[in-house]
Amino acid sequence: MNTQISTKTISFYGSELITLKVGDVIYTAVKPIVEALGLSWGTQKRKLIEQKEKFSWVHMNSTGSDGKTYEMLCMPIRKLNGWLFSINPEKVRPDLKDRVIKYQEECFEALYNYWFKGKAEREIDTITPEEQRMIQNAVTATHQRTGMSYGEIWSRVKNKFGVAKYEQIKRSDHHSAMIYIASMPIVNQPLLINGRNLEETLSVMVELYGYCLHAYEMQEKLSQHPDLADRIDSKIGGQYLHNLRHPLENAMTKAKRFIRNNSEKLTIIKAVDHLLN
Template identity: 35%
Template sequence: MSTAQQLIPVPFYEDTVVLVGKENEPFVAMKPIVENIGLAWQSQHAKLSEKFGSTITIIVMVAEDGKPREMACLPLRKLPAWLYSINPSKVNPELRDKIIRYQEECDDSLWNYWTQGSASRTGTPSVNQQIALSRHRITLLKELSKTRNIAMRVALHEQLDQTSRQMGLCTPELDTIGRAEPDVPDLITEFWDLFDHLCSQPEGYKLNHSVTPGKLAINLNEVARVAHAQRCEIPNLSELRHALRLSQHPRFIEANKTSYSAHSRDEEGKARIVKCWIFAVNQEQ
């Protein structure tokens, strides 16, 4: 897998096709083309893997749905062979004209963009390509603002920088767009310090539901309610659920396990069933 060195959104009639430059060779992101012409990606992906498996490369990019994906890309020189493997007479009538148009014009249009297009070389992009680049840049900015994974943010920012330069625009600094995942070790330490503080309060909060010595059984929502009642700040629960899986002291064992509480009872006096996160207090256990 590699990050695109040159990514060029190319307008083709009412569609957008994505060219990717890798080691000075043009590749085509195949899923957008397959969906543009109304075919099922799963079956076409199987055909591509069978007939062109040795030439397909996987590149991280933002897909048509706005999500960063590992996209199967075919060398542009192989695109006509795949396109002409589709028999227009065997598809739905409403798709035939579009498929024929792609067969007759798409590879030439993409090759012209690669060899002559102003967006892939110095100069001013055409109006249509400015529109395609602008849409892609906005998509990258939106996805960067949501994505927390550090490696994915770096890959998206590289694409944003390239697209911005093609448009003659400045690239915002990565740290100004959304934010990466929190510092997991600090988040874990912060939570366990808070947990110990709450358990030591005069109110006698019993937050460990485990009936097994050496184990903790904790309901995170309950801990959050107690923390709020004590006016204590608690980390974001979504971030916390991710971080606590990495906890070593206490050591994480299992999430959302249904357990009988050691101290909480229902109206009939029976042990209440609680969904808990389970930890081992001693790493040996």
């Protein structure tokens, strides 16, 4: 291409993505995105080559950080969403599923906003300093409980929630992050009580408690809008919303009692105590 090319490297969820502006068209190099997702470049490259007309990709030359010139397969960012959503999260490795979904939700918007609004990521509601402290305490408790290194715990958390730094965890994911950290199992030395793995049992119980808490909070919010609750009940029948409160309260009370009664054997309670109050 004879047109002048402007190249920018953008940090996005811990990955360096390459964008190029040719005239009025903005392109992005596809390989760095594929590698950031943990997918096979060979597989995705074949798919793109077979569908050139659909994705309008071109080859461009760009200078890498080592000063050498490389040929890159690039597509217009207006086509990026179409390609990202051609990747089925249900068909990738389980550990990559959340990462693929996050890229599908935010990558196109982040790259577009960088060129047209001057920001590389859209604003998201991240955890507060107090919630950061709670996660730090949870990691400390899990380190003491499992013997797992701090580095390994932090690496798992950041990979699970697709962030480069734990401070970037969304507020909506805070409960899930706390539960995920607290339920990390002891890999080499499981605690057996009457032949059962108490560590595993408590982890499952804490996770179920978290789901019950979400359901209870949803029921509380819906109860503030009786017209909406009535419409939902009329659609699905069974008065599920009306009958949800007391069973949830009973289940959560029993779960708290079980966790507290067994928590002296494990330090897991330190990480999830805020959920039980």
